[in-house]
Amino acid sequence: MASDLKILAGVNGSQAQTPRSTPSGSATPTDERPLLKSHSSSSNASAAAAERIEELDRKYAPFARGDTYGTMGRGPLPVAEKVKLGIAAVTLVPIRLVMAMSILIVYYLICRICTLFFTPHREDEQEDYAHMGGWRRAVVVRCGRFLSRAMFFTFGFYWIKETRIANEDNCRDQDGESQRPGVIVSNHISYLDILYHMSSFFPSFVAKRSVAKLPLVGLISKCLGCVYVQRESKSTDFKGVSGVVTERIHEAHKNKLFPMMLLFPEGTTTNGDYLLPFKSGAFLAKVPVLPVILRYPYNRLSPAWDSISGVRHVFFLLCQFVNHIEVIHLPIYYPSEQEKEDPKLYATNVRKLMATEGNLTLSDIGLAEKRIYHAMLNGNSLPRVLRQKDD
Numbered sequence: 001m002a003s004d005l006k007i008l009a010g011v012n013g014s015q016a017q018t019p020r021s022t023p024s025g026s027a028t029p030t031d032e033r034p035l036l037k038s039h040s041s042s043s044n045a046s047a048a049a050a051e052r053i054e055e056l057d058r059k060y061a062p063f064a065r066g067d068t069y070g071t072m073g074r075g076p077l078p079v080a081e082k083v084k085l086g087i088a089a090v091t092l093v094p095i096r097l098v099m100a101m102s103i104l105i106v107y108y109l110i111c112r113i114c115t116l117f118f119t120p121h122r123e124d125e126q127e128d129y130a131h132m133g134g135w136r137r138a139v140v141v142r143c144g145r146f147l148s149r150a151m152f153f154t155f156g157f158y159w160i161k162e163t164r165i166a167n168e169d170n171c172r173d174q175d176g177e178s179q180r181p182g183v184i185v186s187n188h189i190s191y192l193d194i195l196y197h198m199s200s201f202f203p204s205f206v207a208k209r210s211v212a213k214l215p216l217v218g219l220i221s222k223c224l225g226c227v228y229v230q231r232e233s234k235s236t237d238f239k240g241v242s243g244v245v246t247e248r249i250h251e252a253h254k255n256k257l258f259p260m261m262l263l264f265p266e267g268t269t270t271n272g273d274y275l276l277p278f279k280s281g282a283f284l285a286k287v288p289v290l291p292v293i294l295r296y297p298y299n300r301l302s303p304a305w306d307s308i309s310g311v312r313h314v315f316f317l318l319c320q321f322v323n324h325i326e327v328i329h330l331p332i333y334y335p336s337e338q339e340k341e342d343p344k345l346y347a348t349n350v351r352k353l354m355a356t357e358g359n360l361t362l363s364d365i366g367l368a369e370k371r372i373y374h375a376m377l378n379g380n381s382l383p384r385v386l387r388q389k390d391d
Contacts, residue, residue, distance in 0.1 A: 057071075104217075126227060130204055163326070163329065182253030184292055187354065187360070205224070227241060227245055261282075267279050273361060275362055288333060294327055333350055
């Protein structure tokens, strides 16, 4: 951590405009990241800053962007790319925005109609409609999956390449346990992950409590059966949420009509080439899990949501006529007795399997290092909690 502070100090001290190599090997003439805005014409300082940035990208490789738009999406663009963005901005983007908003409103109205005169399920300050049954639930799920796919199509994902890996040795539990998993575990790359999983499984997932109060999206999240958590605080609320999630996983495992939970055990997003350490929350229930691996091949913009603002990322994404996604569905993973008694071992073994099958690189860093990396890119000082940890 001390080396990170030295790097940050050195980079901020140089404040020089530098070239940076792209994945193809070509050098970009400038980089408009805040920490590299030019105040000096010294070539030596520029070269030193470039070396430090390359060092940061190597050290925090799971979060580094390598697409045409550069780190933070603020890299210099060739004239041809600017022309493409200009044309898309006045033609493709407005059409897609209107379509996306229309889909969102239509589904909100469907959810509103289906929840009329129906009392939501309440437990430990959680409110949802996931326990809703009969025709109401059928309409919410079927329309939700269809419209999620329509939204995904609107964002340029016209085709989804899905691969299902069969494993005869693991397709049936030795004790005759139900083959239905209680939770889907997936690597996390972008907000787009949610749209894919909604179109494929329509699961419940964990969301910030503020999501429940958002216009349109709030009601939809309740129909999904989201578990809400106040992530900004470290109160005993965490245990309550953990307990609710575990109960939901058990219920989904036993009842095929109840939505499965979707959890991203890494706890944050990556650029899609790495797999961070798994948290054990998805494995505490001791029930089978369904591992799913997502990848987003790209030529211009990486759909990964790292070191770039949400508005900028959505705009660039809408400007691309075609986007790509590849999905690998692994067999249901049944834990051994040892794994049931040791959730960390269970999580580690599933992670290794996903890394092997998805050709992903295992990394030992996590959210704390990601915050350091982002602070350096923005030219900010490290958060106080990280400085205290370093001390």
